[in-house]
Amino acid sequence: MQKIVYVLILISVFALFGVQCTQKEHELKEEIFYENPIILDLEEIQKRGFIRAIVDNSSTSYYIYKGRRMGYEFELLKNLAAHLGVRLHLIVQSDINEAFYMLNKGRADIIAMNFEVHESRFHLANFTHPLGEMGTVLVHHNDRDGINSWQDLDGKTIHIRKDAIYKAQLCKIQQEYGIQLSIIESNLDSDALIHQVKTGKIAYTVADKVEALVNASYHSNLTIEWEVAPKADVAWAVRKNAPALEEAINAWMSAKTGSGYVQTLYAKYYKNSTNSYYRSNSDFSSVAGNRISPYDEIIQKGADQLGWDWRLLASLVYKESNFDSEAESYAGAQGLLQLMPVTLQRFGVDNPQDPYQSLMGGVNYLKYLDRFWKERIPESNERVQFILASYNIGHGHVEDAWRLALKYGKNAHLWENVSTFLGLKSHPEYYKDPVVKSGFAKGHTAVNYVQDVLLIYESYRTLINP
Structure with a gap:
């Protein structure tokens, strides 16, 4: 019981006073x-x-x-x-x-x-x-009293980013001016802390002056005039x-x-404060919203049919058309997923500029490719890479690379091995091999294509909620 009371007291102390300027914290947690x-x-x-x-x-x-x-x-x-x-x-x-x-x-x-x-x-x-250089400033709501000296901040609570240089700067100020600050370290970044100041959730934070200026340019209720530290190299x-x-x-x-x-x-x-405002406040920005495109809902429906993470399908759509439903390539590919006319017709797309038809036509093609590879590549994460490469260059060329991997004793269930041979299909030694049915191909472009889509997906997966 006494132990529980002691822990509760400790929690209360930290909540009330925040992190103080001692080295013990770092000595305890810092691994060498x-x-x-x-x-x-x-x-x-x-x-x-x-x-x-x-x-x-x-x-x-x-x-x-x-x-x-x-x-x-x-x-x-x-x-x-x-x-x-x-x-x-x-x-x-x-x-x-x-x-x-x-x-x-x-x-x-x-x-x-x-x-x-x-x-x-x-x-x-x-x-x-x-x-470049970075100066540090205090950020607070402009309905608070102005700051004329550091003594005006005596006893105040300042929220800062965890492990940033700001704590050392504030601790130095405390020592120089004989004031007491309650410094709360947060896992949030400076943008998020500035937003909390704007909404009144916290009173003060510290940020890079340039970053603070960007935020203040479109949040008129912020004051960033009080300098914490002069410019230093970054x-x-x-x-x-x-x-x-x-x-x-x-x-x-x-x-x-x-x-x-x-x-x-x-x-x-x-x-550019106008661009900064839209980047920071748009529903289509990972900083402020959780939408990728105007077509998220239909992409989610298509992904459900495929059994894919919708952000993966969105990555493919971005790679193909930049979410432009009227996009048309020099070769005649059209729509969100850039299908060729013969493929559009095969998968029931009458109007390739209709976002829903175009998207679902592409999804039906992807489902066809999934069925093509399913028995040979049973592991779904590996199979996705075979599907993406097939979407880009045609499944015949990818199948050739799969056969080459088998011939040379490699594990043909793994994209890492098959992609190596796909990249070699521009060399006569390989595209003239008897096991190759579809001939010459610039296979390295398809390998890069798969990498591009997966890198975009990794970004979407990290920054956009499912």
Whole structure:
């Protein structure tokens, strides 16, 4: 009984006073995961074929808007990946400490979260050349009294993002000015905390000045005038034992900054308040809503018939038509799922520009492909990849690759093996093989197509609720 009372008292104390400025918390929870980071540098990443980057889901960093992946960090990382000759895999992670853990354990290669370059983080990772500067401001509702000195905040509660540099900045202020703040660390990101200030759920938060300016530009009830810390360099983080990757990123950054590319992207996401408003308030934004397209309901019906996650079918629709029901390719493919005229007719589509007919025609074709592969590829997650490749290039070419995998003693139930032979179907040694029935094909385009759809799906699955 006494133990229960003690625990309840502790909970009450934390609820009332928040997190105080002591080192004990970090001493207790911090693993020494950074002392022996996994050995994984640029050569291994390029050989693997993709680079993994951790980002935020925010109105400036990375988000889905009308089905399209967007964001300042996203566009920079996509450009970097192309420069390095690899594909980009994104990891959405709001927990900063977990991000450093994943980096050092090799689950990620870059943390692109606009970190302030600060000595308290030097043991966790190396930092790239600065991408810019970040100042820190206090954000509060403008119906509160103005702040003329730090003493005006004595005894106040300030909610901040967990493991951000803001706590160290506020603790320093407490010491310098002899005030007492109740600092509540939250797993929410800065965008979400600013929204809570806007709605009156919390009184104060701290944020990057530029991010706060973006929010204040379309939320007129926010005040962001009180500076917590002056500008400091911000950069990305990489493992301490990945010098080649760090050097390559720095060289790319220098070139892109010199060309004006970085400045142009910065203006696009941070200086256009109208676009920022729509990105942050639209039902079709992963920051504010949970819709991908105007056709979500019919996509969900089609996905039910397939037994698919509707976000996977939405990824295929985006890849095919960008959710444009009137889209028509140079080859004559039409509608949301870009079916050719002969396929439209075969699967009962009279009007390919009618979203429902077009979508269901494509679903019926996908059901046909599912039946084609079901006995050969019984595992559903593997089979989806065979279906997607068949949708793109035709099931005859994929079947050829399946036969080649069997001939060369590989497990033909696995897409990883079959996709290798599909990619080889542009070489005479393989497309002239007696087991090949459909001849030459640029199979690598279908392999890339499958990867593209699944990467889009991963983004939708992470940012959009089922």
